[in-house]
Amino acid sequence: MVPQVTLQAPLKLPPHAVTDHLKQLWEHPGEGYNGSATFTLVVWEPAWLEQHLARLGLLQDAVMGMQRPCLVDAARRAIGAYGLPSATAPLSSTLAQTLATQSGENGRYDDLRGQAIDNSISELQPHRMITLAPTIAADQPLDALVAAYCSLPEDNSPGGSVCGDVLVLRGGAASIATELDLLPQWIPTQLPCWVLWEGALGEHTDIFERLAAAQRRLIVDTALGETEPSLRILAQRIAASQAVSDLNWYRLGSWRESLARAFDAQDRRAALNHVVQVDIDVEGDQLCQGLLLAAWIASRLQWSLQTGRRQQDSSVYRFQRPDGFMVDLRLVSVPVGFPKPHAGSILGLRLLCRPPDGKELCAVLCGEASGCMRLEGGDISSRDLVEEIVPLMEGSLEVQETRVLAGGHDTTNPLLATTAQLADQMLAATAASET
Structure with missing residues (x-):
């Protein structure tokens, strides 16, 4: 320093x-x-959550507006103390809204x-x-x-x-x-x-x-709010040619890199032209990360969105490949007992490729803590299986902010620009299917 x-x-x-x-x-x-x-x-x-935790005497520290272990620990304790589901993400708006309804001034704190x-x-x-x-x-x-x-x-x-x-x-x-x-x-x-x-x-x-x-x-x-307004505002600002960075997009960096690495071998790379199914598991019902990852895959492979619809615990989309074949993409909300600090973190990803003249290829990516078992279902013996363990992103939220500031870019990352627009279209497609 x-x-x-x-x-x-x-x-x-x-x-x-x-x-x-x-x-x-x-x-x-x-x-x-x-x-x-x-x-x-x-x-x-x-720092609404931090202020309420301090007000109720649940955070024995100053309000600093920084993500740190003592804040996450206090939030996890509050989830149990106020009877929220164990799948509630510690830094989610759900917890802050619950604490806002609680009376009491049990804590004295400095606001730094x-x-x-x-x-x-x-x-x-x-x-x-x-x-x-x-x-x-x-x-x-x-x-x-x-x-x-x-x-x-x-x-x-x-x-x-x-x-x-x-x-x-x-x-x-x-x-x-x-x-x-x-x-x-x-x-x-x-x-x-x-x-x-x-x-x-x-x-x-x-x-x-x-x-x-x-x-x-x-x-x-985009991890901090509700899915729809977060992605809509992100897409609108990018469409207006403002320089925009999304910290949630940077959290997906290790997933994007791991997926690219899984198909780095020449014989696997050709299989990307024959994807028929994609499954993405996310923690809870905040879907921004999942939609951004799905849209990134679709845009990189030049798929065009056809339809979208919501089911009980998932959103299902149909894309068309450049060769005219259809791809089904499913985004599944999975409750977990010990969620990551931010809502909507990716749990796992599966791509099923079906080349016309070769063996099926199934690529499974999963986080270090979640394991790959849920996404390994099906007849694995008839497929080539590729697995990648995706490492946790290193560094605090402030470190990610610093990387953006240090970059000094006065335009939006082109990949994020394309991805955010498609993710917003996917949300609109599911909304249209309900009207």
């Missing part, structure tokens, strides 16, 4: 005084303080959102971090907190310290919305600006629309 020194103690200000204070912040002639010429990061950090910065992000030396921290007390007045930090200069460094500042707006969501017209004054126009939306897509849409202006680069996480 780049060593940091506090240039100025955190200062509480009324929001209208922030602009002048930021202008004065770097007036240190001759002292070698240089504002970093990197980027501005604007973060919507609701926007002040506690993950090392992986601080190493990028952002010029300015602006955190909007809505409180669960909707009527809480708005506080603005400003602080400045500098990296310690390295030996013989001619440029002196590289500095940045942190601005936190904390209060009820309505009070934050009232002051959002000030935001453009706080974002330097000469630097790139990223907006990190760490809430569910579809909540507080008025604030989202004002933050995620077209010229700003947007980072979202």
Whole structure:
């Protein structure tokens, strides 16, 4: 980590005084303080679950807006304590909504959102971090907190310290919305600006629309909300040519790589032209990851969507291959006893290939913890079987965010752009079948 020194103690200000204070912040002639010429990061950090866990005395730690083991552990305990199904994902909106209905103020806690910065992000030396921290007390007045930090200069460094500042707006969501017209004054126009939306897509849409202006680069996480609004908003933003990154898409990286590796051999690669069936198992009923993986496979193999329909525990889609043959793809919701932190994680994947002049090939991918047995059903003796164990994605959510920020891309990843549009069409097809 780049060593940091506090240039100025955190200062509480009324929001209208922030602009002048930021202008004065770097007036240190001759002292070698240089504002970093990197980027501005604007973060919507609701941390609803974390706030409720702390309020009820279930989280013995400050509210920080970061995914960490003590938060996940506290969430798992709360699932049992409040009688939710064991298949409930710890960081799901289901748990947060349940806790919101519980009365009590058993816990006293510090709110450090926007002040506690993950090392992986601080190493990028952002010029300015602006955190909007809505409180669960909707009527809480708005506080603005400003602080400045500098990296310690390295030996013989001619440029002196590289500095940045942190601005936190904390209060009820309505009070934050009232002051959002000030935001453009706080974002330097000469630097790139990223907006990190760490809430569910579809909540507080008025604030989202004002933050995620077209010229700003947007980072979202489709795992945090309901499937339909999450994918719809993702697809709409991409279609509008905004630079968008989805952290849920990055979680699929090891699945995409493992599937490509399974068909890397030349004799297997040709079998991809003869896929007849795809089965994807996901944890619970949040289907964003499953739809993104399915759409990625279909788009890479140039399949065209024909129909979609919902069944009791699954969604079934029919695609047409370039040679005119049909492919059935089934997305199955599977309850598990010890789910991963985020809802909708992939459990397993099976592709069945049926070459006209050869033996069937069955490729099965499964996670390290879930095993492959469920997807190995059928007459395996008559098929060539290829199995891959997909490793868990390494690194915290903040590490994934850092990879996006460090990449500096001002356009959407082309693979994500194509995939998100098709995933949204798949959702629309299932909805149309019900009308």
